[in-house]
Structures are given as structure tokens and as C-alpha cells.
Amino acid sequence: MHLTFEHDPRGESRTLIRRADGAEFELTSYSRKHAVPHDLVHAVVERELGIPDGIYGCIAAGAVFSSMTQTGGKKRRDAKVRSARILEVARGIGISETLVGVFFWAYERGRAPQAEVRKAWGVSNPGACPYGDERITRTADVLGEVGATWQASAEPLVFPWPTNLLASDGQSSVRRARGRTGRVARA
Template identity: 30%
Template sequence: MPAMRITFVKGQKSDRIHVQRPDGSQVSTELPHKGPTPHDAVHVFVERGLGFTRGFWGLIAEGHHPEAIAEMARQAGHPSAKRGEPPTAEFVEAIQAERIVEAFEADQWSGGTGDPQGVRDMAESGCWQSHVPMPGLGDEQVTAIRCGIADFTKEWSALPLGGSQSLDWEIA
């Protein structure tokens, strides 16, 4: 099956994502700056690296709008400061992805060269707080995800405002 094309467009205060699904449907949304790498780009590397099919990008591939996923999370029982209950089974992978993405972002902000165990520890803590199991995350996976994020970030940083960078999401 053909890949879904994800294009990130660099903006001044926020960036844009344009998605072209294999069925021809398209979706776009804005995302706020959250660090040196667009948050949703980090999702690509984490979810591909872990073989996730029901994380953020898997849900987009299924036809969901990016802005609808926050409401899906709430309905699925996504833990927050106000309520902490285990999520529904079909949303576990999306929450795992979010917690692991957060760990890789923290890792990147601190230089991204530390022991892979530090990434696992952060991700495991986030998963535990969100009532989801921590998936396996080996040293080689941490290294590959870090390298993907670093390569993307290097190119992203060099882009002028309005420049874009695309990634493919292979659909199983």
C-alpha cells in the first residue's frame, strides 16, 4: 500500500502540517512551536521505530483529523491531573506514543547523547502515570529514533520560514 505523505511547513509562531493520505484525502492543521523539532515529527520517528499502528499517525492514517485526537483521548479515558483512569484498550498505543515522544523531546533538549536507559526511564515514568504499560524499547531503537530526530532537526533548522520538509508514513 502506498505511503501517507506528511509535510511540515515552518512558520514564525506556529508550523503547519499537511497530510496526503493514500486514498487521496487530505488534512491540514497548525501546531505550536514546542522545541527545536515539531512535536508531531518526533511522533513519526517514535511510532515508526516502535512499529506502532495506532499512535497519532496511525489514527491520522485511519482518517481522523489531528485536532480530533485530543477529544478521542479524553473520551478514551486519557489520564490528566483531574482524573486518572486506565484508557480504553484501543487508545493505549496512542498514549504510549505520547509519553515516549515526550521522553525523546526531553532527551533532545538535554543534548540527546546520554545513556538510552535515561530515555526508557522517562518514558516508563510517563507510561506508569498514564496507566499504560511501557512497550519494549531497546538500545538500538533508542539510537535509531535519536538519529532520525537529529537528522530531521538538522534539515528543519536550516529551512527558511515557509520552507517545508516531508516524511512518509508507511501504512501496514
């Protein structure tokens, strides 16, 4: 998947998305009051922390959100069903939203996010936070670099998305459960 973040003349931003299947979308961001677009913070946090079923991992797998407009490529005949299937099993979107809020807060205030990330994790997830201080610091550093680049130039910002960072399509467990007849095996 290929992401390009563009400055919008109205002070907003928009994300141009070209998926591996050839579908192209535009995602408009509404974060005028912030130094860095919310959607760009999502991309940084999800990529750096390796959240496969966050917003962009879901999009890479075939999900389409209501805030997206298809601008090119063929529309899949099963696009709505596939999108719903992906979003039904995605658990990382809520985690991503929570962590993006923390990194956004830390970036805007010039603060270190480690303790806040651990606290935010504990509010909605059982067990210890899986991200150590080094990884959290690296994510904050990358956000700082990307944010500085965004603010310094009106040029589009190209953001590489890893090919292996995508959500499950909800079908792999069904495929494994199928017998030779092609039907789902029942216990």
C-alpha cells in the same frame, strides 16, 4: 499517507496530511519555543519505534482530531463514527505522548534517552520496555538528523509514512465474529 511539515511564518509549523483515501488535512502545531515541532517528533518516534496506533497511525487509518482541518478530498459520510471507532481502540496514543516527551527532552538537552525511555515505559505500562537500546538509539539518531534538516532550511520537510503502520479501525474483530448471516455471533 503523505506528510509534509512546513514552517509557518508566525514561528509555528503546520503539517499537511494526504491520506491514502484522498482526504487532505492541515494540522497546526503550537511549539514555537522548541527547535523541532512536537508533531514532527511524533512522526519520527512513532515511525521508528513502529507504533501503529499513535497519532499518525490513527490518522492514516481514518481518525480525525479536533486540531485538524480538512483542506481537500471528499469527506466520508461516516468520518465521525469511523474516527471515534479508531480512537476508542487505539492504545498507542498515550504511549506515544509519553515517549515523545522523553525524546523531546533528550533532543533539546543533547542527552541519550535510553534509560529515560525505559523509566517512562515502566510508569504507565506493565512489563519490560519492548524497545532495546539499539532501537532507541536509532530513533534518537533519526530525530537528530530530521531536527537538523528542519532547523537548517525553511523548505518544507517531506516525511514518508509507511503504508503498513496504521491503527486498527475497530472492525476487524467484529468481521471475524460475524457468521454467514452477517450478524455478530454471540457466545
